[in-house]
Amino acid sequence: MQVPDYSVFTKAVAESRDQPEAAFAALWALTRDLVGVKLFTVMTHDGRKGVAQRIYSNMPEAYPVSGTKPANETHWSRQVIGEKQTFVANDIEGIAAVFSDHELIKSLGCESVINVPIVVAGEVRGTINCLHEAGFYTPERVDASEALKLPGAVCLLMTELNAKGAL
Numbered sequence: 001m002q003v004p005d006y007s008v009f010t011k012a013v014a015e016s017r018d019q020p021e022a023a024f025a026a027l028w029a030l031t032r033d034l035v036g037v038k039l040f041t042v043m044t045h046d047g048r049k050g051v052a053q054r055i056y057s058n059m060p061e062a063y064p065v066s067g068t069k070p071a072n073e074t075h076w077s078r079q080v081i082g083e084k085q086t087f088v089a090n091d092i093e094g095i096a097a098v099f100s101d102h103e104l105i106k107s108l109g110c111e112s113v114i115n116v117p118i119v120v121a122g123e124v125r126g127t128i129n130c131l132h133e134a135g136f137y138t139p140e141r142v143d144a145s146e147a148l149k150l151p152g153a154v155c156l157l158m159t160e161l162n163a164k165g166a167l
Contacts, residue, residue, distance in 0.1 A: 004013070004034050004144075008029060008030070012025065013154060020159045020167070023155045024056040024065070027042070030151060034144050034145075035114070035130055035145050035148065038057055038110050038132050038133040039057075039062075039063065039110050039130075040056075040057070040059075040128075040132055040155075041057045041105050041129045042054070042055055042128055042156075043055065043129060043157070044126040045125060045126060046071075047070075047071075047081070049068075049121065050072045051071055052068065053066065053069070055066045056155075062132050074118075076115070080115050080127060084166035087113070087114070088092050088112075088135055088137050089113050090091070090111075090134060091111055091135070092111040095112075095113055109133060110131035113137070116128040116146075116151040118123060118156055119149070120153050120156065128148050128149075
């Protein structure tokens with residue numbers, strides 16, 4: 001795997017006072033360049049409360065940042081949250097099997113998904129969610145998505161600091 005160029009992400013984290021928004025925008029750009037993405041969102045996961053929350057979206061009209069929603073126990077959650085493994089579906093049928101909003105996803109020109117768990121201190125704190133045309137997420141792109149985990153963790157930790165008034 002090629003070593004990713006984190007310089008733009010690092011600069012956004014280090015120099016921008018508009019946090020965590022600048023870090024999320026830089027993560028989106030890194031994801032676009034490294035893996036490829038049409039629809040990009042980041043969700044938090046709170047296992048103690050059993051809730052998830054969308055905290056970033058590159059398409060806020062279709063997928064706005066939102067309040068919490070109950071985390072459902074499915075084979076997706078067992079794989080991504082329980083086993084801390086990336087989930088991939090490369091057709092709309094695979095998406096429909098786990099996401100009730102599959103019609104909206106398809107209407108945006110997306111028929112494949114990769115959900116990358118963000119793990120901090122042994123716990124899944126959220127996911128990076130990338131969607132694109134059918135068949136887009138090849139094994140090479142899935143391997144490349146591993147490089148998003150550390151910047152994703154930085155973004156989530158910055159969000160937590162911001163919520164505590166520490167940023």
